[in-house]
Amino acid sequence: MASIDSGGGDSGHKKGPGVKKAKKLSTRVDMTPMVDLGFLLITFFIFTATMSSPTTMDLNMPKESDKKEDETKIKQSGALTILLGKNNKVYYYEGELTETGSNFTPTDFVGIRKEIIKKKQEVIKNYTPEPKDEELKQKAKERKDPNWEKAALDKDFVVVIKANEDATYKNTVDILDEMTINAVKRFAMVKITDTENKLIKATEGQ
């Protein structure tokens, strides 16, 4: 080892009784307390960390209008009404509700997705071109929609969402989500009618 030898001769190498070698201090430090503290901090930060930042779902509601002619006309052939009830139950009917309520079908959130997809396919299959479809296509093209040529195919498909007083906010968000998931372009949230609510209540009562 390199060391400065100030003494002359072999004085530095003298070994024997009476000559004490300077005690070498260990450079090792006990790291345990530091590690302890480190882990304490890790646990603290893990617990306080908010990893998932909240996301938002945009919701645009139509302007309320008193004028009858402003209301959007929907084709009954492409309409699907979804009703939300108690205990995460979902009900639906296609087109108009028959007087006997024969087309009123109960399902759940898994079933409703299949129904939406089925109905959408059906509407696309029954598509009849109209002159105003070009406008829709142009708009989709401007939006840089890769499928702009197909933009008008499902133009008649409208989902009407109605929830009764037993439906939860979660159900509402879930069904709005379902619209995003299945790329339903036109949907509306409408107040439930008494007839529909009675049908829900009657089905729940069984």
Add this chain to the structure above:
Amino acid sequence: MARKSTDTDMTPFVDIAFLILSFFIMATKFKPPEPIPVTTPNSVSSAILKEENNMLITMDKDSKVYISINAKKDPEKLTTIIEDLNTSRSLGLSPAEIQNFKKTLMVGVPFASLKTLLDLPADKQAGVSQPGIPVLDTLNNELIWWIAATKRAFANEKLLYLIKGDNSSKYPTFEAVINAMRKNEEFKYNLVTSQEGAPEGTELFVERLKK
């Protein structure tokens, strides 16, 4: 036989530990104080909540409605709002109570008891159970007034309307909130949700795969 030392070299272990520690320190963003616990529903929406001026309408699990207004740049806006309401609804608030509104995190009381709430120091308000802003009565939906006053105060600025609902809050409350917005000619709002992935095989899933 020489006894083997039980000492292990802890250095790499400690290195990793501190690496993790620094990661968490940097990645952590502290939760803003939440006086009311709300479990938001999941949605496939992936837009991150922007930090802007916002009016947050919270619906808790018992369908009680609370509001909190976050003016990021100009806290004086809150004073404008409460003064506006003080005159329009004749609340009879004292200047001290008006000042206290700035520190109030959340308001969930009818106008009639707003004075009592603002009498309390801000740090004591959290302990008080608030009955929620009355919204369900269509004739006396007090949220309309709150939104109107906030809208006036932020007339020249961007304002986000956030609706944060608990999973088990009921639909009529949500509808009443929407109606209050509609009465104020506001048709665009953001629902605060937690993120979840798009279900496999659906159109959205296919679309996201392409990107």
